[in-house]
Amino acid sequence: MSKHYLNPLFTPSSVAVFGASDRLDSVGQIVFQNMLGSGFQGALYPINPKYPEVQGKRAYASIAEINQPVELVVIATPPQTVLGIIESCGIHGVKAAIIITAGFGEAGHGGAELERELLEIARRYGIRLVGPNCLGMMRPAIGLNATFNRGGANSGNIAFVSQSGALCTAILDWAQSNDVGFSSIVSMGSSIDVDFGEVLDYLVSDVSTHSILMYIEGIRHARSFVSALRAAALAKPVILVKVGRHAAAAKAALSHTASLVGADDVFDAAVSRVGAVRVQTITQLFTAAKALSCGFCPVGSRLAIVTNGGGPGVMATDRAVDLGLPMAALSDATIAYLDQHLPPNWSHANPVDIIGDAQAERYQHAVKACLEDSSVDGVLAILTPQAMSKPLESAQALIELSGNYCKPLLACWMGETQVAAARKAFAKTRIPNFRTPEPAVEVFSHLSTYYRNQRLLRQMPGSVSHHVEPDVESARLIIEGAMQEHRKVLTEMESKALLSAFHIPVAKTMIARSPNEALLIAQQLEFPVAMKVNSHDITHKSDVGGVLLNLNDAHEVLAAYQQIQDTVRRSHPDAHLDGVSIEPMIVKPNGRELMIGVTSDPIFGPVITFGLGGTTVEIMGIRSVALPPLNKFLVRELIDETRISKMLGSFRQMLPVNMEALEDVLLRVSEMVCEFSFLKEMDINPLILDECGALVADARVIVEYRQPSFDRYAHMAIYPYPTQLIRHWQLADGTNIIIRPIRPEDAELDQIFVRELSEESKYFRFMTIMHELSETMLISLTQIDYSREMALIAVTQKQEKEIALGVARYAINPDGTSCKFALVVGDNVTGKGLGQKLMISLMEAAREQGLKTIEGEVLNNNHNMLKLMNRLGFSTETSEDQRTVKVTKRL
Structure with a gap:
């Protein structure tokens, strides 16, 4: 697999810091101090022409003086110097730059012009830019701390991507005292070049990242953002905060729809559609991330509450109703079980009030019964410390249960001193725990939203x-x-x-341009009728008196025609009136x-x-x-x-x-x-x-x-089914073939096709012994994002039923310019030209997508495939182990 084109940014082997300094509290001083203090594992060069040495390291006057390859530069110099720096970096082969410097697009017309020139130079040399006006970025595992934050970050598996540098500093400070670690921290700043979509693209394949958190103020490239967000959400939880929910949006007056829909509605729809979860606060961002990393299997939104206090149960229920969560209706079997194990005065409903003297055994029975109820999708257990309570023992009862179920189980042990030990016990396990009921319910809501959005993601x-x-x-x-x-x-x-x-x-609607015409049309359509002004210049007809309804006879129609004309002319004297439209009521x-x-x-x-x-x-x-x-x-x-x-x-x-x-x-x-x-x-x-x-x-x-x-x-953020790639073709024996992009509905078709392949054909295609596709494989092979991959299936009709004959597919490599292909045809059509036709169609689709190279791996004993590759002009290269042959073609 080719390296991702953002590797020089995320895993550089060498870094140069422009503006590195000894001047206390300057940005350049802090950035270089952070790089030294974080133990960066590659070569590190301070660049400052004023000094021979910076913080004990030899300083360089320019990048040319280094005379060694530099992959990443960090720039903390005045804005007027940045263009020259990027030019010199381009000449010397630098591939990525983090521009901390402010004073570009956010600084008015002059800054915007500077920004335009900066981007032009960077694109000329193929340098990718993060920023400007950003905090920088961190990769704690490799000692990369290219930020001016006071202090570093713990290494972990959460990636945090933010447009706000100030928010990054606050979260980093919070994370240190809350034992939260990060795989990456990226401050996007103005994001004039590298955007959210590209960063997500990298994090999808980053094995050290298990979940992705984002703080968003706005996005620039919807298609890449939505596509990358979908790809990321397929692989790992993505949780985000977007601010500006109530900003006054510019609203067009031409249609009701435009005045109803704000930008925040649309952002919500996009996030839901691609499987991510949106939260409202930074606290929710991290609590949701922890809950989603617990290994739960969210299956719905029906919540059951188990509590030893009626008040907290009601508080939790109120919050659930606020969030639109349905309270689970317990089954008769669950009620019967609880009747056997709870006091007679238990609530006999959800919330399950197990009474104030409840100890561990009651909690165990009540929570177990709810988790086993098919009408319950998750359980929140609440404990208030009362005289008879045993907080730690009750917590341990839940911990023992949790290993047997994958439904979400959350705990709310209220109070402080008496429940401290129980909270520590919860913290060592996968059970999220809270001090008050409302945040616990909110986290369950996020889990429920994740499940719902994951279903939407598959569409x-x-x-x-x-x-x-x-x-x-x-x-x-x-x-x-x-x-x-x-x-x-x-x-x-x-x-x-x-x-x-x-x-x-x-x-049915007809136009009348005189009162008599209106009468004739009304009689033809039959009374009662509705009449509306017909004008290119009038948008909202009702607002100007241009609509009259329930006209029941000839007199009303004649009078209505004149009334509409007179009323509209008074309010819109310049409007061109072209009669009235008439339709049946x-x-x-x-x-x-x-x-x-x-x-x-x-x-x-x-x-x-x-x-x-x-x-x-x-x-x-x-x-x-x-x-x-x-x-x-x-x-x-x-x-x-x-x-x-x-x-x-x-x-x-x-x-x-x-x-x-x-x-x-x-x-x-x-x-x-x-x-x-x-x-x-x-x-x-x-x-x-x-x-x-x-x-x-x-x-x-x-x-x-x-x-x-x-x-x-x-014009669309989500790429629809590409009908333009459908092709009709015939085998030499006259069999009609349709070659078309695969659809989610083709899952059964694809499963049958693979199942019926010979063992040799399966081995040649998947390079392993297998009988049929697993459900996970089937989903990934048929529910594809056409903007980043393609699968063409060849089908024919037999007895009014589609039969699959072959499949060719490609997936875009991380470098963004090449793709890797796979091809298989049915054993009954081998040697009839279908494989060649599928490959040609696939290469045309890749070419349309702007890809430059297509490549694949072929087993060295797959002679038919190697012959086909030779006919199509692919170059070949045998692997080191002699088992496979790499085939490549420029498109």
């Missing part, structure tokens, strides 16, 4: 979710027609036509008014919202948010997140709605968002939903021109 849906293809060309013509007229807002007719092209049911006794919206986040791109519809949508603000693309699982999560989901079942004598119709509309909207980067905002409001189906009563679409990109999904 990688396609851009197209339906068998009936949308009329994309007609939809494109509607959008392009508006843009050619220099319009951003589509008319209601255009908006509904766009939705119809994606098979979303809309209410939608009368659905069981109908619920909902809203589906799209808005465009400046960082994460398109966002889909779902919630309560109608004219009070912005006041009520009941909605949930998701990043596209969506599939059925994600759509159900989006619906269930809102409070109105309870209104969609049987409600006040109304029949339950057709959920499948609602899901279908949301999936179609997701399709539309993936297909059109021009789609900036959209309101479907109201969407009338009842037991019969869904119908769009009104819609508004806002478009915006975007510069065409070679990446059709450049």
Whole structure:
């Protein structure tokens, strides 16, 4: 495996410190003192032209004077000197720089220009920059302390990445007294070059990092951040704090959706989608990290509480309800067991109050019963020190139990002196313990969120979710027609036509440009009807008196036409009015008014919202948010997140709605968002939903021109299913083949394919003896992130069932420019050209991704594969042990 391109930053063999000094309390003095004091294991060079020696080490006037390779430089000199330093470092082969110096983009126009030039020079020489305006970074295990923090850090397995240097210093000070160790500490500063995504990318494969903690103020590159966060969360817990939750966001006035959704909503949706956990405080950051490292198997959110005091049990319950955690309903069997082992006056419900005189035996029975109850997902045990309590013995009873269960078990031993020994006992085990109930419940909430988000993480849906293809060309013509007229807002007719092209049911609408036309159309549609102003210049028609409903006869229609025209002209005299739109009044006794919206986040791109519809949508603000693309699982999560989901079942004598119709509309909207980067905002409001189906009563679409990109999904933070890679082909015998990217739904197909391979073919592919794929392997092979790996599966149809014939895949190497491939074809199609076709298709996909080299390892007795590699122009190199051959090709 190739080295990660950030290795010079994280594991440098040599470091030079520009601005190293003896001047007490200067940044350069502290940085160099830290490097000396931390016992850095590589070569260390102070650079300061003013002195022959710095802190007892020979000083150098420039990097040229060192005359030895330098991998990493740390710069603590005035901002006007930094550009020249980076230029000289580039000439002498330096690959990474930590710029502690401030005074760049954050310092106004002049600093921003300096920053632009700095980045230009760094990119010219291929130097990667951390900072500027940062604290620096640490790797305690190798003695790297390139920071101006007073003191070092313990070595451990937590990586901490922060945009705030000040916060880093506070956490480092806290960590020393709380016995917390770190594998890496990275202060990002302005992060003009190396960003969160790239640091996460490195930490994914860093064996010394077991969990990743992050403090975020903002991100620059959504696609790389989301992709790297997903990859990291697949491998290890990622917990983060993001500040600015309540910052006033710029809100567009063009659509309801844009005024409802803030940047923080979107960030939450992104974090949830990729399997990470967001917390609100620094304390929660570390307590959640400890809990997630305990080896629990979180399976849900139903909490059981065992307590010897009613008050603390109620406190814990209140906090659980605040956080949306359901209190577990104990099974009859659990109640019966507890009746046998608890006093008659126990609570007979959750919280399980085992009475104030409870000792270890009661705790053991109550906690054991709850852990074994299938309706319980986790247990919080609370003890208040009373006269009869035995805090240490009760703690030891829980410790003994904990080894037999993987459900989360948390302890809250309240008080101080009497429970000190019990707390020490808990600290030596995997049971997280707390002083008060509320933080304990919050940590269980984080565990529950982790489980939920890990389920979302496994969802990688396609851009197209339906068998009936949308009329994309007609939809494109509607959008392009508006843009050619220099319009951003589509008319209601255009908006509904766009939705119809994606098979979303809309209410029939017609345009009338005179009172008589309005009457004829109303009679044709049948009374009652609704009339709305038709104007490119009016966005919110209701706000200007441009909507009249329940018009029941000819007189009302004629009067309504004139009333709408007069009212709108008074409020918007400059607006161009193009008659009125008329549609039947939608009368659905069981109908619920909902809203589906799209808005465009400046960082994460398109966002889909779902919630309560109608004219009070912005006041009520009941909605949930998701990043596209969506599939059925994600759509159900989006619906269930809102409070109105309870209104969609049987409600006040109304029949339950057709959920499948609602899901279908949301999936179609997701399709539309993936297909059109021009789609900036959209309101479907109201969407009338009842037991019969869904119908769009009104819609508004806002478009915006975007510069065409070679990446059709450049507008999206999450890369959808790449339909452009689907290929149709034929074997020489006429068998029709489809070569397409693999999907999560292909898990069974892939399992059967591998199972039916000959033992030799399995060995050639996996280089080990195996019978079939494990569940973990199957997940990793079919639930892939298309922006960092690719798997193409060749399938054919037999008796209306897909059969897999071969799979080719690549994964991008840590260097970011090359990839490693694997290929296997079924024994029944060997020698028919399928392997070559798959490899050519795979190389085309890698080339499209901007990769430069593709490589692989082939067993030296796999003669057919070696012949194929030769035909495709791969170079070969036999390994030292003569067992494998490395094959490589420039793309």
